[in-house]
Amino acid sequence: MKPIINSLHIYSRFLLIVGCLLASSSFSQNQLEELAGDGGILFHSPSGEVLASLNPENSLIPASLVKIPLAQVALNTLGEDFQFETHFYRNESGDLLIRGLGDPFLVSEEIATIAEVLSQRGLSELRRLVMDDSAFELNGDLPLEFNADDPYAARNSALAVNFNTVNLAWNASGNLISGEEQTPLTPLALEFSEQLSAGESQRINLGSDPEDGLRQGQQLFNFFLKESGITVLDSEFYHEALSDEWNLYYKHFNSRSLREILAGMLRFSNNFIANQLFLALGALSSGFPATSESAREVLHQQLTEIYGNGVGINPQSLLMLEGSGLSRQQRVTARGMMQIMEAFRPYADLLPEVNEVLRKSGTLTGVYNFSGYIQRPDGLYPYVILTNQGVNNRDEILQFLNRSI
Numbered sequence: 001m002k003p004i005i006n007s008l009h010i011y012s013r014f015l016l017i018v019g020c021l022l023a024s025s026s027f028s029q030n031q032l033e034e035l036a037g038d039g040g041i042l043f044h045s046p047s048g049e050v051l052a053s054l055n056p057e058n059s060l061i062p063a064s065l066v067k068i069p070l071a072q073v074a075l076n077t078l079g080e081d082f083q084f085e086t087h088f089y090r091n092e093s094g095d096l097l098i099r100g101l102g103d104p105f106l107v108s109e110e111i112a113t114i115a116e117v118l119s120q121r122g123l124s125e126l127r128r129l130v131m132d133d134s135a136f137e138l139n140g141d142l143p144l145e146f147n148a149d150d151p152y153a154a155r156n157s158a159l160a161v162n163f164n165t166v167n168l169a170w171n172a173s174g175n176l177i178s179g180e181e182q183t184p185l186t187p188l189a190l191e192f193s194e195q196l197s198a199g200e201s202q203r204i205n206l207g208s209d210p211e212d213g214l215r216q217g218q219q220l221f222n223f224f225l226k227e228s229g230i231t232v233l234d235s236e237f238y239h240e241a242l243s244d245e246w247n248l249y250y251k252h253f254n255s256r257s258l259r260e261i262l263a264g265m266l267r268f269s270n271n272f273i274a275n276q277l278f279l280a281l282g283a284l285s286s287g288f289p290a291t292s293e294s295a296r297e298v299l300h301q302q303l304t305e306i307y308g309n310g311v312g313i314n315p316q317s318l319l320m321l322e323g324s325g326l327s328r329q330q331r332v333t334a335r336g337m338m339q340i341m342e343a344f345r346p347y348a349d350l351l352p353e354v355n356e357v358l359r360k361s362g363t364l365t366g367v368y369n370f371s372g373y374i375q376r377p378d379g380l381y382p383y384v385i386l387t388n389q390g391v392n393n394r395d396e397i398l399q400f401l402n403r404s405i
């Protein structure tokens with residue numbers, strides 16, 4: 001009789017444990033549903049086992065999560081060590097034409113380096129400095145908030161300096177100064193300072209007029225050329241496209257590799273860099289001038305090669321129209337995004353790290369997403385959190401997933 005009683009006791013304990021596990025699982029699922037609503041969630045183990053799933057086929061707005069597949073396409077197409085170029089041309093009149101090719105990181109330090117190189121090549125005097133942004137032909141279909149002065153709304157251009165923004169500040173005496181030591185306060189920056197209240201230090205974009213960005217570039221190049229001992233006789237603004245009268249004088253390769261640029265793009269979710277890269281990818285594959293249409297075609301081809309047929313054009317996996325994530329017409333499912341995260345594992349370290357969790361956010365009004373990897377000794381646990389709702393519960397959902405392992 002005793003063996004039977006012991007067996008019944010063991011079986012009863014087994015049923016109790018199973019019941020507790022089922023109750024816990026049900027509670028977990030209920031909690032996810034309460035936090036995410038109609039959102040999509042997927043959570044995988046390092047080996048690809050599904051640990052949590054909620055509405056994986058729901059098609060939702062990805063916002064900045066699209067920067068991850070954009071980075072993957074760039075790495076696959078161009079390679080980690082790729083460097084953006086800017087070309088310099090001379091003519092018989094003694095002018096210098098600067099032809100931008102979409103470098104997203106043409107910052108003050110880079111311009112100072114270029115000026116030094118030009119000086120070392122024997123350049124001492126120029127008649128005119130000419131700006132050429134004809135490598136991009138933009139028709140206004142990239143999403144931007146033209147009425148906003150925030151840096152995230154900066155306009156894209158084939159020739160843009162300092163992310164098409166100016167950084168302004170006030171010193172202790174109340175005088176306007178450049179907000180960064182490496183950049184002089186240009187006449188154009190002074191004009192844009194009128195948008196700010198005294199003492200209100202911030203970085204602002206250069207507006208919707210493409211010539212303003214080119215003027216800022218021309219003024220910065222003038223400054224650094226002078227610093228390097230090169231005289232520009234005519235400091236007026238000149239804007240022309242490359243023609244047969246010009247001869248290539250110098251090709252400059254940005255000192256930052258593609259990998260470094262992508263790390264900055266993902267860390268700061270820089271929309272300007274993302275769409276510079278989007279346009280440049282199109283041009284580098286199909287030829288200049290770059291257009292959003294040609295860039296989109298190249299992007300879709302590359303997404304299909306990496307992830308399979310239909311990815312990039314199918315809202316039931318990924319519908320991607322541009323690189324920044326500002327477009328509300330783009331769509332992704334949790335299952336489609338998880339496929340991207342599984343493929344992105346080799347580049348996981350490019351994502352921002354917060355409390356040992358690698359994560360990329362995607363945020364618009366009513367859109368609160370996370371995607372990344374939870375780091376554990378046994379490997380990376382990829383997760384996707386898509387919530388398109390009025391309440392931002394993504395942090396609680398991520399904490400919930402983190403505690404579950």
